[in-house]
Amino acid sequence: MKAILNRAVYEKVIHENPIKSVKCSAKVEAKRPRVLSNQELKKLATVLDPDLKELLTVLLSTGLREFEVLSIEWNDIRAGVLTVRGDISKNGKARHITLNKLCEDALHRIFERKETISGTDKIFGHLVTNPLGGRTGLENRLRAAFHSAGIRGDGLGFHVFRHTFATRLIRIGVDIKTVQDLLGHSDIKTTLVYLHTSEQRKWDAVNKLIS
Numbered sequence: 001m002k003a004i005l006n007r008a009v010y011e012k013v014i015h016e017n018p019i020k021s022v023k024c025s026a027k028v029e030a031k032r033p034r035v036l037s038n039q040e041l042k043k044l045a046t047v048l049d050p051d052l053k054e055l056l057t058v059l060l061s062t063g064l065r066e067f068e069v070l071s072i073e074w075n076d077i078r079a080g081v082l083t084v085r086g087d088i089s090k091n092g093k094a095r096h097i098t099l100n101k102l103c104e105d106a107l108h109r110i111f112e113r114k115e116t117i118s119g120t121d122k123i124f125g126h127l128v129t130n131p132l133g134g135r136t137g138l139e140n141r142l143r144a145a146f147h148s149a150g151i152r153g154d155g156l157g158f159h160v161f162r163h164t165f166a167t168r169l170i171r172i173g174v175d176i177k178t179v180q181d182l183l184g185h186s187d188i189k190t191t192l193v194y195l196h197t198s199e200q201r202k203w204d205a206v207n208k209l210i211s
Contacts, residue, residue: 034155063165
């Protein structure tokens with residue numbers, strides 16, 4: 001109603017919106033991000049070549065953003081911990097992610113296939129320096145893999161793996177602050193989108209104690 005009356009003012013049908021100071025009290029729930037099910041992940045794994053399968057493993061184990069995963073270097077890994085440098089993170093702050101065994105094994109396979117390796121080499125640099133056209137080519141390969149696996153819908157791309165990583169952590173009981181740190185969110189409200197409605201209410205309830 002408020003928008004309609006604002007339009008009426010703009011069209012000079014009325015001089016002033018009589019409810020311009022009224023604010024909506026209803027809370028609009030944020031749209032849930034697209035998340036891949038275990039069944040979809042299994043289907044996807046059957047159609048991926050080794051390069052993309054290893055990329056998928058790292059994304060699902062770390063929750064890295066597209067730019068981050070394509071920018072990490074071998075020097076960023078020390079004693080089973082991946083450091084996302086401040087110069088490649090979205091908020092400009094470095095963060096540290098412990099690598100699980102699946103992720104370490106995937107990285108080891110990549111390492112073993114390399115003839116020569118420098119510490120400053122990008123781990124997934126070979127995926128964006130191929131004849132398929134850099135990042136665009138990589139995105140096309142991912143889209144083709146989703147299509148081959150029979151996975152349809154909006155939100156299919158690099159970010160769906162980050163969403164899936166976060167959602168899986170929440171489902172197994174990892175606290176929201178840890179999920180925030182792993183994702184590198186500056187504001188915890190960004191992380192709260194991964195909570196279900198019931199969990200969100202509980203979060204809101206306990207945080208009233210400190211407000």
